Amino acid sequence: MKKVMSISSVVLILLGFIIGLVVSQSSQTLTAAEQKAKVSPVKARERDVYFPNSEDLAPDEMRVVACGTGMPTTRAAQAAACFLVELGNGDKFLFDIGSGSAERISSLQIPYDYLDKVFIGHLHGDHFGAIGELFIGGALMGRQKPLRVWGPNGPTPELGTAYAIEKMKEMYTWDLAGRVGMVDFRGYSIEVEEFDYKGENAVIYENNGVTIRSFPAIHSIDGPVSFSLEWKDLKFVFGSDTYPNKWFVEYAKDADIVVHECFVAVPDLVRKMGFTPEQALVVGTQIHTAPEAFGKIMTEIKPRMAVAYHFFKDFDTTSEINDRIRRTYEGPLSLAEDFMVWNITKDGIKVRMAAVEEATWAPPLVNKPELPQKGDREKYSNEMSVPVDAMVYSEFIKEGRWGEVDKALRGVYKEASEALGREFPYPADPKESDE
Ligand SMILES: [Zn+2]
Ligand SMILES: [Zn+2]
Numbered sequence: 399m400k401k402v403m404s405i406s407s408v409v410l411i412l413l414g415f416i417i418g419l420v421v422s423q424s425s426q427t428l429t430a431a432e433q434k435a436k437v438s439p440v441k442a443r444e445r446d447v448y449f450p451n452s453e454d455l456a457p458d459e460m461r462v463v464a465c466g467t468g469m470p471t472t473r474a475a476q477a478a479a480c481f482l483v484e485l486g487n488g489d490k491f492l493f494d495i496g497s498g499s500a501e502r503i504s505s506l507q508i509p510y511d512y513l514d515k516v517f518i519g520h521l522h523g524d525h526f527g528a529i530g531e532l533f534i535g536g537a538l539m540g541r542q543k544p545l546r547v548w549g550p551n552g553p554t555p556e557l558g559t560a561y562a563i564e565k566m567k568e569m570y571t572w573d574l575a576g577r578v579g580m581v582d583f584r585g586y587s588i589e590v591e592e593f594d595y596k597g598e599n600a601v602i603y604e605n606n607g608v609t610i611r612s613f614p615a616i617h618s619i620d621g622p623v624s625f626s627l628e629w630k631d632l633k634f635v636f637g638s639d640t641y642p643n644k645w646f647v648e649y650a651k652d653a654d655i656v657v658h659e660c661f662v663a664v665p666d667l668v669r670k671m672g673f674t675p676e677q678a679l680v681v682g683t684q685i686h687t688a689p690e691a692f693g694k695i696m697t698e699i700k701p702r703m704a705v706a707y708h709f710f711k712d713f714d715t716t717s718e719i720n721d722r723i724r725r726t727y728e729g730p731l732s733l734a735e736d737f738m739v740w741n742i743t744k745d746g747i748k749v750r751m752a753a754v755e756e757a758t759w760a761p762p763l764v765n766k767p768e769l770p771q772k773g774d775r776e777k778y779s780n781e782m783s784v785p786v787d788a789m790v791y792s793e794f795i796k797e798g799r800w801g802e803v804d805k806a807l808r809g810v811y812k813e814a815s816e817a818l819g820r821e822f823p824y825p826a827d828p829k830e831s832d833e
Contacts, residue, residue, distance in 0.1 A: 450508075450752060460743075463484070463752065464481055466478045466736060467736055470523060472497050476711065476736050477496060477736055481494065482506070483634055487608075489608055494519055495518070495532055496528060508761060510541035511542055516529065516545065516548070519625065520617060521621065533570070534586075536585065539760040540585075542582060542585055542763070544589045545589070548590075548591045548602055548610075549562075550594070550595035550622065551593065559592050560590045560592045574586055575784045576789070578789060579775040583770060593612060599611050610628075613648075613649045616640050617638075618685070622640060626653065634654065634657075635658075639708070641685070646695065646699075658704070660688075661688060663709075663719055664679060664688065665678075665718070688722070689719045692706055692723055694727070701730070706723060706731065706733050738751055
């Protein structure tokens, strides 16, 4: 994910330069020995970057990681909406899971058993498009329990979260039918908790000292919501998508960190996205929250950190967004991009970028894997109305297996048997090798 140096990078470099100057001046007060102890050609120094899986969370600390900050139009540089909240009590919550965010999540190398709670603010693809990847891929990579999803109902059942998830599961019927009986199947189910989108600061989750509330959002048609999460005197608020609204102003007030959409500035919708001025004005100010409106909301809410997302953060768009927010807001501000990280305690908020691995493998399992259970296929057969005998190869397909590779493959079994000192019999039918 290489990209052109952004404005924020330039600001960071300048800041680094200034800090460097200050530090080099203050170092004049250090003795030569002290200075030498701080800088070494062979010893590592502390770096101002978050390396996933390298820092403990303090018991009273919250860490928020942006796993998607972009738009419905997909791009390699930014996934769509997704924010991970990690708490010092061990709980982790995903807020929205937009297209492309599953890869970002995987780069954090978090065991998938810990990533079983997703809160969806509304059902636009850029806010839940990667739910299928977390469902299937998360189970493959080690989630050993059902994925739990919270989301709003809608004005009709067809416009609610339960309907969307049920249909998604149906979409994966072939995928699931092919895996059941072959792998640990505990992770391949979803539990949906649908709640009233009209709930005003209504509690939708309460466990382990964490309270999550929802309140209505104004976006597209009825149904969208925003969320707040409270734990140990810390409050995180996530807007998903919304036009500025009275509920947000009331229920996000004085939060520690407030994530709210901030759409591409109107001139850039015309210049970069080819909108007509009429379209740009409507989409950029009436459907979404314009930067100027974002600033106005934050001035009212006064969070310890305001986080703007939902725009393409490029070298030639960022200053426009920043300038327009600054017309109406002077407080602490993060212009979010993927892998921005906030560490929040009562004492302070540290904002950094994460340096992540892209070529990740599955993180460790939390519990021992379970072999496929005898009744898995029968259970799934009943649930999804797929006959059990359709979950194995037919005689027709079986007979198409090219026997010429047998000798080569038997060698692999022999090798494994010798290496591990126990016999691995060569299966007559691989789909039945577990039975
Ligand atoms: Zn939306
Ligand atoms: Zn959106």
